[in-house]
Amino acid sequence: MMIGTHSLLPVCGCLLADRISMAAGRPRMFSGxxxxxxxxxxxxxxxLSPHLSLESRQSSWSHTVWAAIAIAFLVPLTRYTCKKGSRIPVAIACWIAYALHLAADAISGGIAWLYPWRDDVVGRYYIPSEDxxxxxxxxILLVWAIYRVFPRFAKKQAV
Known part of the structure; x- marks a missing residue:
C-alpha cells in the first residue's frame, strides 16, 4: 500500500470514533x-526501513511482529503531544496505527512476520498494486467527508 493509505486509515478510524463520542455528548478525544x-x-x-520492492519489504525489520512489540514500549512518548485526559487513547491508537500498517501490507503482497528467524510470508496480493x-x-475523500459531514451530524444529535 501507499503512504496515504497507511497514514489515513487509522486517522479515519480515530475521526469516526471522535465524531461518535461527540454525538453522544462526550468531549473530543483526538485533537489535530x-x-x-x-x-x-x-x-x-x-x-524506519525504506524499501522499494516487495522482497525488501519482506526482509525489513520494521515489518515484523518484533518491531510492533518494540513500538508498544515507545508509544507512551506520545503523552508529550496529548492533553492529560486523552493520553491513553492516543497511545493505543498509535500502536493500532502501526499494527494496521502491517495488516495492510499483509493483504497487499505479504510480510515476513517473524523475520529473521523465519522467512514464512503471511498474506498475499489480495489488493493488486495497480489499485x-x-x-x-x-x-482522502473519506477523511474529508468525516471531517466535514460528521460535525454537523454531531451538533444536531447533541441538541
Missing part, C-alpha cells in the same frame, strides 16, 4: 496534533 501523531505511526514502518492509488484517493 494527536491525529498527526497517529498518522505518523501509521507510516512509521516505511520510514493502491485508488485506496489513497478513497481515504
Amino acid at each position: 496534533w494527536n491525529l498527526v501523531a497517529i498518522g505518523t505511526f501509521g507510516f512509521l514502518p516505511d520510514i 493502491w492509488i485508488w485506496y489513497d484517493a478513497g481515504f
